[in-house]
Amino acid sequence: MPSMTVLAPLGMLGYGIPLRSMDRGLARDPAVLALDAGSTDPGPYYLGAGVPFVNRRAAKRDLTMILDAARERRIPVLIGSAGGGGGRPHLEWTIGLYREICRERGHAFRTATIDAEVDRTWLRAQIGAGRVRPLDHDRALTAAAVDGATRIVAQMGVEPFLAALDAGAEVVIAGRACDAAVIAALPIRAGFDPGLALHMGKILECGGAAAYPRHGSDGLLGVIEDAAFTVEPPNPDKVCTVASVAAHSLYERANPYELHLPHGHIDLKATRFEAAGDRAVRVSGTRFVPSATPTLKLEGVARVGFRTLAIAGVREPRLIAHLDAYLANVRSRVAETYPDGYRLLFHVYGRDGVMGRLEPGAAAPPHEIGLVIEVIADDPETSAAVLALARSVALHVTYPGRQAIAGNLAFPFSPSDLRAGEAYEFTIHHLVAVDDPGALFRVEMLEC
Amino acid sequence: MVPWARMRTIGEIATFVTSKNAGPFLLTLDIVFPDEATYRAFVARRPLDRATVARLYGLTPEDVVDIIEFEPAFAVKVTLKRPWPSGAVGETDVYGAQQHVPLARHAIEWPETV
Numbered sequence: 001m002p003s004m005t006v007l008a009p010l011g012m013l014g015y016g017i018p019l020r021s022m023d024r025g026l027a028r029d030p031a032v033l034a035l036d037a038g039s040t041d042p043g044p045y046y047l048g049a050g051v052p053f054v055n056r057r058a059a060k061r062d063l064t065m066i067l068d069a070a071r072e073r074r075i076p077v078l079i080g081s082a083g084g085g086g087g088r089p090h091l092e093w094t095i096g097l098y099r100e101i102c103r104e105r106g107h108a109f110r111t112a113t114i115d116a117e118v119d120r121t122w123l124r125a126q127i128g129a130g131r132v133r134p135l136d137h138d139r140a141l142t143a144a145a146v147d148g149a150t151r152i153v154a155q156m157g158v159e160p161f162l163a164a165l166d167a168g169a170e171v172v173i174a175g176r177a178c179d180a181a182v183i184a185a186l187p188i189r190a191g192f193d194p195g196l197a198l199h200m201g202k203i204l205e206c207g208g209a210a211a212y213p214r215h216g217s218d219g220l221l222g223v224i225e226d227a228a229f230t231v232e233p234p235n236p237d238k239v240c241t242v243a244s245v246a247a248h249s250l251y252e253r254a255n256p257y258e259l260h261l262p263h264g265h266i267d268l269k270a271t272r273f274e275a276a277g278d279r280a281v282r283v284s285g286t287r288f289v290p291s292a293t294p295t296l297k298l299e300g301v302a303r304v305g306f307r308t309l310a311i312a313g314v315r316e317p318r319l320i321a322h323l324d325a326y327l328a329n330v331r332s333r334v335a336e337t338y339p340d341g342y343r344l345l346f347h348v349y350g351r352d353g354v355m356g357r358l359e360p361g362a363a364a365p366p367h368e369i370g371l372v373i374e375v376i377a378d379d380p381e382t383s384a385a386v387l388a389l390a391r392s393v394a395l396h397v398t399y400p401g402r403q404a405i406a407g408n409l410a411f412p413f414s415p416s417d418l419r420a421g422e423a424y425e426f427t428i429h430h431l432v433a434v435d436d437p438g439a440l441f442r443v444e445m446l447e448c
Numbered sequence: 449m450v451p452w453a454r455m456r457t458i459g460e461i462a463t464f465v466t467s468k469n470a471g472p473f474l475l476t477l478d479i480v481f482p483d484e485a486t487y488r489a490f491v492a493r494r495p496l497d498r499a500t501v502a503r504l505y506g507l508t509p510e511d512v513v514d515i516i517e518f519e520p521a522f523a524v525k526v527t528l529k530r531p532w533p534s535g536a537v538g539e540t541d542v543y544g545a546q547q548h549v550p551l552a553r554h555a556i557e558w559p560e561t562v
Binding site for chain 1: 464469471473478504505506507513514521523525529531533535536537539540541542547550
């Protein structure tokens, strides 16, 4: 079989495609442009609120470059985890951006969208049938957690992409997807080994992250053959080395030897990484192990309240020395007015603001500390009211040996109190066993 | 301590020591060594077990999910259960990107040459 070249123009739509890398990548005549646009990394807010974590103008620039290239070269475009969280509003946000670009540039593509949101009735039935189990934690999924979730998505594998391509799509905009599947879909459809295709997908999904020097957003080329694939950065100032590519297998994963997808996993135990010239790495030996029971990974978040916060600094050594007693005093004075119905938190930078409970302990007291006062409450007005009181008490309350009686805190901003909006938490991170790994995901052709 | 050995921190021995979420419920720490000799010298000493890592982070050994040697990258990977899922109320590091220092500062017996 002749080789197939895949270009991942970047690791995250909206992080900025370097022009020169795009030109050099396209000069290698890729059969497809495929990219990941999402992650759970920025935390639960974006999935819950239904908003992207990238800037719209930046995403429009990147997508315009991709669609212009696709039109000129008549090659398909696959986008996974559209809009970041990959839920319905994220998909709609991306489709809106896509339509705007097509209108402005005069493009027309046969377009498929793939919905990754999970039907709650179906999921409750799966819980009842014992087909759901926790992933990376030990909390069983309950019907109450399903009902309480703001949004639930499932990660699709290659199957829905294949269905979209079979339906004639030139552009596929998919909700939450396994990042490797987006890039592996076209090679798998062409008959290449799924173990190699998915391993190549896993390396390409972060764009240039598998090349050194590892800075800035960039693209990556993958060339798949019958028994191996080669990865190479289109950026001439970067190189892929055995170390850079092998190390990427570690990234954001608990087990570098396995990568799980709905219909099985890839096994890297016999994988060989070899230099192919000065700038490319050839990878072989990765095996695909089909699963007897396909499983989908579920991600869901619930709103836990509304956040208000204030940022301040403390320079006074006597206050720093009495900090815990001082903060306890602030807490109890706030409780005199507002006994319950909120959570009040203090983040103490300079002490354990970065590591919290994992902090092994500091040596000398710092000469200054940063203090973030945070309130979470069920409604935004309660949150703001409690924070306002906590901030004013913290500014004026006394402590032993106090000399600086005019005020305890240095506020960098006016206003001091910042409404941070809704707060969410991940409440669903589970696997559900399914008969057909593609059945949950609705593929629709879009008039565009 | 054997005469030819001295104490060196993992951060001094390795090229990279880094932390990051592996999904919202796990934190994964990667130690990448500069070459095969250093990697082999490190894993031969087996300086990291669940109890040691747990002590560094104030966790229980059961919270240390796995310690995996990954020869293709000359790396050792340590995975911990997050005390709470990423971004929960009380979070200090949503991406988990700044939790590596206790591991990097952990000192082990290390020979003058490997």
